[in-house]
Amino acid sequence: MKLYIIGAGPGDPDLITVKGLMHLQEADVVLYADSLVNEELIAKAKPSAEVLKTAGMHLEEMVNVMADRIRQGKKVVRVHTGDPAVYGAIMEQMVLLKQHEIGVEIVPGVSSVFAAAAAAQAELTIPDLTQTVILTRAEGRTPVPEFEKLRDLANHHCTIALFLSATLTKKVIKELIDAGWSKETPVAVVYKASWPDQKIVRSTLEHLDEDMRTNGIRKQAMILAGWALDQNIHDKNYRSKLYDKTFTHGFRRGMKE
Ligand code: SAH
Numbered sequence: 001m002k003l004y005i006i007g008a009g010p011g012d013p014d015l016i017t018v019k020g021l022m023h024l025q026e027a028d029v030v031l032y033a034d035s036l037v038n039e040e041l042i043a044k045a046k047p048s049a050e051v052l053k054t055a056g057m058h059l060e061e062m063v064n065v066m067a068d069r070i071r072q073g074k075k076v077v078r079v080h081t082g083d084p085a086v087y088g089a090i091m092e093q094m095v096l097l098k099q100h101e102i103g104v105e106i107v108p109g110v111s112s113v114f115a116a117a118a119a120a121q122a123e124l125t126i127p128d129l130t131q132t133v134i135l136t137r138a139e140g141r142t143p144v145p146e147f148e149k150l151r152d153l154a155n156h157h158c159t160i161a162l163f164l165s166a167t168l169t170k171k172v173i174k175e176l177i178d179a180g181w182s183k184e185t186p187v188a189v190v191y192k193a194s195w196p197d198q199k200i201v202r203s204t205l206e207h208l209d210e211d212m213r214t215n216g217i218r219k220q221a222m223i224l225a226g227w228a229l230d231q232n233i234h235d236k237n238y239r240s241k242l243y244d245k246t247f248t249h250g251f252r253r254g255m256k257e
Contacts, residue, residue, distance in 0.1 A: 001070050001102045003093075004077045005084050007109015008032070012194035013041040015115065020107045028074035031062065036081040036220075038195070045077075054078075059092055066093075067100040083111040086135060087163055113161045116190035116222035119200055124159045126228045126238045132158035138168035138175075154179030159226040166221040169209045176205055176225065186229040191221045202231060 004023045009015030016024070021044065024030065030045045034053040042051060050069070054062055069076050080088045084106055094104055113135060117124055124133045134153050137144065142164075144150075154160065154176045165172055166189075177183065183206035191199040203211040205225070212218075230236070 003066055003097060003102060003104045005090055005104050006077055006079055006107040007083045008037045008041055008079045008081055009110040010082055010112040010115035010194045011038050013038050015110045015194055023077050026075055027077035029069045029076040032079040037079050063093060063096040067102055070102055083109045086111055112193050112222050115193035116224060119190045119193050120188040122229055124228050128238055130158040130228055134158060134160045137163045138165040138172050140168050150175035151179045159228045162223040165223055166217055166219050169212050173205050173208055181205060187225045188229045189221050189223050191217045
């Protein structure tokens with residue numbers, strides 16, 4: 001007895017995995033968060049499938065419905081936006097399902113962080129510039145643990161991807177500036193990455209708050225900050241060692257210059 005938890009991807013129905021789609025098409029019961037998952041994707045379920053929107057349900061209600069249908073021998077699929085592992089609140093479902101002696105199988109999805117990077121045509125890890133990406137959120141009503149304050153994370157001067165932070169840009173700017181980031185640091189905001197109404201806003205720490213306001217972006221936005229988002233990066237000639245002709249690695253012997 002198990003529940004299938006599948007990543008829907010960021011919005012474009014073609015960005016689900018082949019495996020995720022297969023489970024969705026086989027499902028007798030589909031649950032999804034209606035504000036975030038594309039209806040066009042849900043429409044790929046069998047016409048006979050029972051489709052339930054979860055936005056109005058609380059956790060116990062949702063788990064009870066899932067457990068009930070699974071016990072009836074039905075295939076139940078819970079569709080999560082992006083990848084279920086980041087801000088997906090799947091653990092609380094798994095804990096309750098376990099009490100019903102129901103396990104899960106999780107199928108990953110394309111997270112909005114990667115859809116946003118693709119839209120911005122960015123590489124988040126530029127050789128000699130940064131080799132690290134931090135996935136986090138600004139602290140709002142949901143507290144962030146003490147050792148994960150944005151200012152402390154920003155001390156690494158790596159690429160920072162901010163989920164759930166579109167209304168908290170003032171705070172984001174302050175924390176990054178306090179960590180010593182320059183006002184000119186590039187920021188790319190991608191609103192509704194991979195949806196037809198996707199919008200890309202190129203800004204800097206200095207202008208981020210105002211640019212978010214002018215563009216009316218208050219939700220469903222990924223904020224990517226750091227010099228890897230520099231639009232002029234092409235002129236700066238950062239090169240990966242992997243393709244450097246003097247670099248030897250497992251698959252290729254380097255040439256002596
Ligand atoms: N599990 C999801 C994240 C869920 S939390 C994932 O992997 O993408 C919801 C947050 O994700 C939003 O506040 C926003 O920051 C981001 N997000 C989700 N879909 C997005 C999209 N299509 N474009 C930009 N950001 C998105």
